[in-house]
Structure formats: C-alpha cells, structure tokens
C-alpha cells in the first residue's frame with residue numbers, strides 16, 4: 001500500500017505473475033514475463049473467488065451433516081477447478097521449460113487479495129494484467145478505478161509492478177525500496193531481442209525436470225487441496241489472518257539446465273500425455289464430485305423435507321391435541337346445552353299442556369263471564385230500581401211522617417180543646433208562664449238582659465221562680481193559634497236528654513219559651529275566638545262530638561219529634577260543668593213558614609250547615625242533622641270556617657297533608673284518628689242524603705269507643721271544664737227524682753222525666769197513674785231506656801272513682 005512506504009521491505013527475488021481465470025490472458029502475461037525476465041524464478045499469484053453457491057450454502061439454512069457434506073463437496077469441486085486452472089498455467093510454463101511456484105489466496109475482491117499477497121510474501125516484482133479494465137489506457141496514470149489502479153496506488157513502493165496487456169507492457173511502477181533488480185531494470189521496456197535466448201535456455205531445464213515436476217505437482221496439489229481451501233474459507237469469512245498456499249515444489253526445483261533436444265521432445269510428449277491423463281482424471285473426479293454434490297444436495301433436501309415433515313407433524317399433533325381439547329369442551333358445552341334444551345322443552349311441553357287446559361276452559365269461562373256480566377247488568381238495574389224505589393219510599397215516608405205529625409198535632413189539639421183546660425197546658429209538663437212573669441223576670445224586657453238575637457227571636461236572661469232562665473221571645477207574625485202553640489210546646493217539653501237544654505215553661509200569650517239558663521257560652525264562641533284565648537283540647541272536641549251525636553241518636557230513636565233541624569255551633573251551649581247542652585230543639589215547629597230560619601238566610605257561614613236537600617224539598621229529616629253534624633265535626637278538627645271547611649279537608653286528604661290543616665290549638669291530634677274522623681265527617685257532608693252514614697250503626701259506633709280515650713287524656717289535661725268537674729257535685733239530672741240517688745238504669749217515662757227503672761216501676765206498681773214530678777195523669781206507663789243519660793252517668797262515675 002502507499003501507506004507502507006516507510007516499512008522495511010526484505011527483497012524477494014522471485015518474479016510474481018498475477019493470473020486470473022482468463023487462461024488466454026494469463027498465458028499472455030506469463031509469456032511476456034518469461035521473455036522479459038529471462039532466468040528469473042517465477043511464481044504464480046492467484047486470487048481465488050469462491051463460488052457463489054458455497055457462499056450461499058455457508059450463510060443460510062440449518063446445520064446438518066448433509067448440508068456439511070454438500071458444502072464440502074461444493075468446495076472440493078471449486079478447489080479442483082481452481083487447481084485445474086493453475087495447473088494449466090504451470091503446464092504452460094513447464095512447456096516453456098520453466099518450473100514455477102504458486103501462491104494463492106481465497107477472496108472475493110481481487111485487488112485486495114493481490115495487495116494481501118504482496119504484503120505477506122514481501123513481493124518485490126510483480127507482473128499483472130491491465131487489459132481487462134476498460135478504463136486502463138496507455139495513459140495509465142490518468143485512470144481512476146480498476147484493479148490495476150488500486151494495486152498501483154496501494155501496493156508498497158518497494159514493489160515493482162509491470163502492467164501488461166496482450167503481450168505489451170502498458171506501464172510499470174518502479175520500486176521505491178533499495179532493490180537490486182538490475183537485470184530486470186535493463187529488461188524493463190526494450191522487450192524485443194531476448195525471446196530467442198529465453199526459448200533456448202529454458203527448454204532444457206523444463207525437459208530435464210518436467211516429468212518429476214508434473215507428477216509431484218499433481219500429487220502435491222491433490223494433497224494441499226484440503227488444507228488451504230479450508231483455511232481460505234476462514235480468511236474469506238473475515239479472519240484477519242488469511243491462509244496462503246505456497247507450493248513447496250518451487251523451493252526445491254531450480255531451473256533445469258538440460259540441453260538435449262531429443263530428450264526435450266520426448267519429455268514434452270510425455271508431459272502432454274500426462275496432462276491428458278491428468279485432465280481426464282480431473283474430469284472424472286469433477287464428475288464424481290458433481291454427482292456427490294448432487295447426491296448430497298438431494299439428501300440435504302430430503303433431510304430438510306424430513307425436518308419440515310417432522311415439524312409439520314409436531315405442529316399437526318399439537319393442533320390435533322388442541323382440537324381434541326376444544327372438541328371435548330364443545331362436547332361438554334353441547335351436553336349441558338342439550339340438557340338445558342331438554343329442560344326447556346319439558347317446560348315448554350308442560351306450558352303447552354297448561355295452555356291447552358286453559359284454552360279448553362276459555363269457552364266455559366267466557367260463558368261464565370257473560371253470565372256474570374248479564375247478572376251484573378241485571379243487578380245494576382235492580383239496584384237502580386231499588387234506589388229509585390228507596391227515594392220514592394223516602395219521599396213517601398217523609399210526607400207520611402209530616403202528615404202523621406200534623407195529624408197527631410191536630411188530634412192532640414182537638415183533645416186539648418175537648419178537655420177545656422183553663423191553663424191550656426194542664427196536661428203538659430211545662431209550666432204556664434204569664435207575660436207579667438216574663439216582664440218581671442226580664443225587668444221589663446230590659447236590653448241589659450238580652451243575651452242574643454237570632455232569627456227565631458231575641459233571648460233574654462232572667463230569674464223566674466228563683467231560677468235562672470233564658471227566655472226566647474218568638475216572632476209573633478203569622479203565628480200559630482194558642483192551642484197549636486201549646487201543643488207544640490208540650491211535645492217539645494217531653495223530650496228530655498242530658499245534652500238538651502230543657503224547656504221548662506212557655507207563655508202562649510207572648511209566644512215565649514222559658515229554658516234552663518246555660519252559663520258557659522256556646523261552641524261558636526270558642527271556635528271563632530282567637531286560637532289561644534279559648535282553646536279546646538282535641539280530647540274535649542271529641543267529647544263534644546260524642547255528646548252531640550248522643551243527642552242525635554236519642555232524637556232519631558224518639559218517635560214523634562226526631563229532628564233538631566237547626567244544628568250549628570251557636571246552638572251548642574256549655575253548662576257549668578262544660579257539658580254540652582243543645583238549644584232550640586224543634587223550634588221550627590213553633591214558627592210560621594215565613595219565619596223559618598232555613599229559608600231566609602244568606603250568610604254563607606249559616607247556609608254551610610244546611611242540608612242541600614232541604615233547600616230543595618224543605619223537608620227536615622235525620623240526614624239533615626247528620627249533615628250539620630259533619631260540618632261541626634270538621635270545624636272541631638280544623639277550626640276553619642264552615643263555608644270552606646269541606647273543600648279544605650277534602651283537598652288536604654287527597655294530598656296527604658291533613659296534619660297541615662288540623663287545629664293546632666287543640667294540641668297534638670292523633671293523626672290516624674283525625675283522618676278517620678275527617679273521612680267520617682266528609683261522608684256526613686255528602687250532597688245526597690242517602691250517601692250519608694247512619695247515625696247509630698256508622699257514626700255512633702266510631703265515636704262511642706273514643707269516650708275512654710277522652711276521659712284518660714282529660715284526667716291530665718287542663719281543658720275547659722276538666723279541672724272544675726273533678727271538684728263538682730253530682731249533676732242533678734243524674735239523680736233519680738224518686739230515689740234521690742245516681743241512676744244506674746235510667747228510663748224515660750211518659751211525662752218526659754227520667755227515673756231509675758226500679759223506682760218508677762215501683763211507683764206504677766203501687767197503683768199510681770200520674771207523674772211523680774208533675775202529678776199529672778200519664779198517657780201510659782211505658783218506659784224508654786235513656787241510653788244517653790246512662791252513658792253520661794257511667795262516664796262521670798268512671799271519671800270520679
């Protein structure tokens with residue numbers, strides 16, 4: 001290399017000739033070298049290119065003995081071919097009488113191989129071809145890329161190189177080291193004139209030694225063919241220490257000096273013969289190697305195929321195993337699915353059977369349904385007919401009742417007239433009061449004594465017969481006759497109940513009614529008062545409702561006069577023990593039609609208590625009182641105005657907010673009880689009287705059980721009347737007028753007074769036909785149990801024991 005200029009370079013006197021595969025060109029080079037360097041020891045320099053097949057075989061596919069065998073065979077063939085090539089050159093030289101050595105290297109790149117050999121063998125003189133390079137011209141120094149140029153540029157300067165083309169020296173590169181090649185130098189360029197010398201001198205040498213050389217060379221070449229090619233394979237694969245082969249023959253064989261031309265001819269013929277045999281042998285070897293190679297390849301292919309087959313078999317086996325596992329799984333799933341399907345099928349069959357059974361029953365059921373529908377229609381019609389009939393009956397009943405009352409009154413009047421009693425009320429239980437008594441009692445109707453004005457007249461407070469009384473002055477216009485008035489008064493006076501204000505006297509002259517005086521204002525006063533000033537506890541409110549209801553139950557059971565007709569909170573008065581006393585019972589019987597309070601009132605707070613049905617018919621019934629009772633109960637629950645209370649409670653119940661409208665001044669209402677009472681009240685307020693609940697069987701049964709609750713709660717409460725009642729004396733009306741003891745079995749006699757059953761029975765049993773209270777003759781000896789009083793006594797006793 002050019003870079004090796006400074007290296008010491010031991011002179012190698014041998015002339016190296018670089019020969020390639022082109023035999024013709026190689027021979028031309030050798031011929032020039034022999035001619036030009038007569039007498040010089042010549043050595044062939046060759047860069048062997050391994051065949052592409054070997055390279056390929058070494059680089060790929062798997063390791064196997066058949067592959068190795070194929071590679072070895074291929075290499076052997078390659079080596080033989082190469083040897084054959086070099087042998088041609090050696091034989092050519094031998095034919096020129098020159099024995100030569102050879103050095104070779106195995107490399108793909110020729111110029112690198114040449115440079116490597118120059119360096120390794122310290123080559124001083126080298127002849128190489130230049131004609132193969134298209135760029136090489138006679139102006140060699142100008143050429144750029146080719147083998148010769150690269151060798152020229154990179155070989156050590158000590159190496160003298162001659163570039164020859166077609167037997168002509170193109171150029172030479174002088175050596176840079178201290179070489180003593182004087183003979184070479186003289187022969188550098190004048191080439192003509194030395195050929196004959198060369199021919200002559202060398203022929204003898206070649207003839208003398210040609211036989212030995214040829215055989216030895218052949219045998220050595222066969223021997224060496226193993227190791228160098230193996231080692232060059234290593235060098236080719238990148239090793240930094242490439243192997244070289246140098247024939248030993250050249251070292252021991254100096255040039256021949258024989259000069260006998262006959263011998264030469266003989267040896268030349270023999271050499272040709274040997275060469276022929278050699279070539280023949282080589283061809284055989286090559287042929288056998290080729291066969292061997294093909295066989296190895298076939299085996300290798302077969303082995304690869306076998307491996308492939310084994311791999312495929314293994315893959316197929318594992319695939320088969322996977323497939324088997326998958327199949328097993330699928331079979332398991334399939335089995336469970338089959339079971340499920342079977343179960344479903346069984347269910348399906350069962351369902352179908354049931355469906356068929358049901359279908360079979362459908363016509364039967366449809367028939368029954370049709371029958372039921374027609375029966376329902378029939379019943380509906382019957383119900384409608386019954387309702388219509390009931391309405392008709394009710395109307396008829398009411399008319400008959402009115403007619404009965406009217407007839408009864410007329411009979412009584414006629415009887416009274418027939419008896420010609422000077423007092424007019426001699427057979428009644430009320431005291432006859434003169435107008436002068438009224439004037440005296442009220443101090444001349446002093447306005448100071450007036451305690452109220454109603455549509456049925458003014459009410460005065462007074463003292464009559466040393467008792468506090470309330471005197472009601474009825475309007476006189478269109479009034480009844482005295483006898484009619486007296487009769488009505490008598491009827492009313494007979495009706496006695498602990499929660500009814502007792503009618504104790506009457507003045508037909510002034511159309512005045514004398515009642516017991518009730519001290520503690522009315523329910524209206526409490527309900528309309530500011531919340532906290534006159535609060536009524538919820539227990540008291542329920543007790544008030546119970547007491548009102550007991551009166552209504554009593555009235556409904558009482559033949560003759562069974563309707564209050566003007567029930568409202570202003571008519572609910574409280575006595576000193578805070579018991580309810582209902583006033584104005586039956587007063588509508590004493591008034592003319594024109595003064596009837598139900599037909600001449602526009603106050604919504606008054607109209608609210610009126611049964612909508614009487615506004616149309618004008619006939620008072622028990623349902624009329626039930627309606628008013630419903631409104632009173634709603635007011636007790638909520639304290640709201642009568643005109644809106646129905647709507648408010650309905651709305652609250654629908655929204656579930658009843659507690660929001662309950663009267664909080666009454667304390668903590670039990671919500672469920674309040675709901676129950678609210679619903680009952682709303683039923684009482686139904687527009688249609690038939691839709692209202694029955695007093696005894698539906699209303700009383702709800703309220704009556706609440707007595708105990710009221711009493712228990714009130715024992716600890718401070719509601720009006722509760723504290724004072726604990727200290728009070730026995731109520732007078734609880735005491736039997738005969739025994740003067742609290743009654744245990746109170747009964748109402750024909751005089752309207754209540755007695756202990758045993759006492760009055762004993763009275764009658766002793767032959768009395770008169771009232772123990774009035775001493776008047778009794779119409780009959782019938783006794784009516786006074787349940788209301790009985791319950792009141794029981795309640796009172798429970799509270800005070």
Ligand SMILES: Nc1ncnc2c1ncn2[C@@H]1O[C@H](COP(=O)(O)OP(=O)(O)OP(=O)(O)O)[C@@H](O)[C@H]1O
Pocket residue numbers: 451452453454455456457458459470501515516517518519521522566570571573583584597
């Ligand atoms: N027996 C009585 N004892 C004490 N006060 C009574 C008695 N009767 C009536 N009063 C009082 O007289 C007032 C007037 O009563 P009254 O019954 O005449 O009229 P009203 O109830 O206001 O309505 P209406 O016009 O419907 O009759 C009552 O509010 C009550 O305070």
